[in-house]
Amino acid sequence: MELDRETLEKAAQGALERPSDAMFWDDRLFTTHGAVFHWAELSDDLLEESNYLTALAEIQGAAGDDADEHVIDGTSRHFAHGSLRTIYVQVYDDDVIRCRKCASAAAWAVSRKKHGRRRFLCGACKNDWDWDSKHYGLPALEPIAYRPRFTAAFIEATELALSLQDYPILDESDYSEREWEAFEKALKEAVEHAQSEYGLVDTCAEDNAIAELYYQNEDGEHRQNWRSPDDVDWEVVATEYREARDVYFLELATEVYRWNVLGYSPDQLALFAA
Numbered sequence: 001m002e003l004d005r006e007t008l009e010k011a012a013q014g015a016l017e018r019p020s021d022a023m024f025w026d027d028r029l030f031t032t033h034g035a036v037f038h039w040a041e042l043s044d045d046l047l048e049e050s051n052y053l054t055a056l057a058e059i060q061g062a063a064g065d066d067a068d069e070h071v072i073d074g075t076s077r078h079f080a081h082g083s084l085r086t087i088y089v090q091v092y093d094d095d096v097i098r099c100r101k102c103a104s105a106a107a108w109a110v111s112r113k114k115h116g117r118r119r120f121l122c123g124a125c126k127n128d129w130d131w132d133s134k135h136y137g138l139p140a141l142e143p144i145a146y147r148p149r150f151t152a153a154f155i156e157a158t159e160l161a162l163s164l165q166d167y168p169i170l171d172e173s174d175y176s177e178r179e180w181e182a183f184e185k186a187l188k189e190a191v192e193h194a195q196s197e198y199g200l201v202d203t204c205a206e207d208n209a210i211a212e213l214y215y216q217n218e219d220g221e222h223r224q225n226w227r228s229p230d231d232v233d234w235e236v237v238a239t240e241y242r243e244a245r246d247v248y249f250l251e252l253a254t255e256v257y258r259w260n261v262l263g264y265s266p267d268q269l270a271l272f273a274a
Ligand SMILES: [Zn+2]
Pocket: 099, 100, 101, 102, 103, 104, 121, 122, 123, 124, 125, 126
C-alpha cells in the first residue's frame, strides 16, 4: 500500500492531538511522538491484545535501528480501563525543520522581504503570520510549502491502522493462537471446578486420570463445538466430567474383579488391553 501525503498528514494530526484530560510522564508524547494504538490490558479482549502486540512488533521492525528512539510502548493509568497500553511513534524524521514559534514540525517557509531570510512555520503559526501580513499590510513573498519527512515507524503505523478499517484482524494466526490458549485455560478452570465436587473422595492421581479421560472424549461438547473461552459452560463440563468419572471407576472395578476373581495380574491385563 502506498500512502499519499494527504493521508499521512491527516494521520499525523490525529496522532499528535493531545488529549486534554491527561498528564504525560514523558515530554515527547504529543510533541514529537503521536499515539497510534491502544490496548486496555485488563479487558480480556483478545483481539485488541493480538492487534496491539502485532502492531508493536511490525512498527518496531519498520523502525529498525531507530526502534528504541522512535517507538514507545507506554502504560498509563486510565479511569475507565485501569491500565492502558499505548504505542507512541515519532511522527517526523529526526532532522526535520521545526516551527520557529512553537517547535512543532514546520509546514511552510515564509519571508516578508524579497531578499529576507526564510523562516519556517507550522500550519497554525502560519495562519497568524498571514493574519499579520494582511492586517498590517506587510509585504510578503508567496509562502512555500515545506514537506517534512515521516519516519518509517509512523508510515507503518498508519498503514496498519488503515488496514484495520478493511479487516479487523492484523495477524489471523496470532489471534487464533491466543484464543485457543484462552480456551484451554477456561476449560481447565471448569474441569478443576468439576473436580472440587469430589475433593474429599478422589485422590490426586484419580483426578488426573479422570480429567485425561474427559479431555480425550471425542463425543464431548468441548471437542465437538467449543473453540473460544466464551463457549465453556461449567454445567456441561460438570456433567461430562461426572460421566468420565463413572467410566473410570467402572473400568477400575472391572479390573479389580478380573484380578481378584479371575486371577489375572495387571501385566496380563495390559496384554489384553493391547
Ligand atoms: Zn508553530
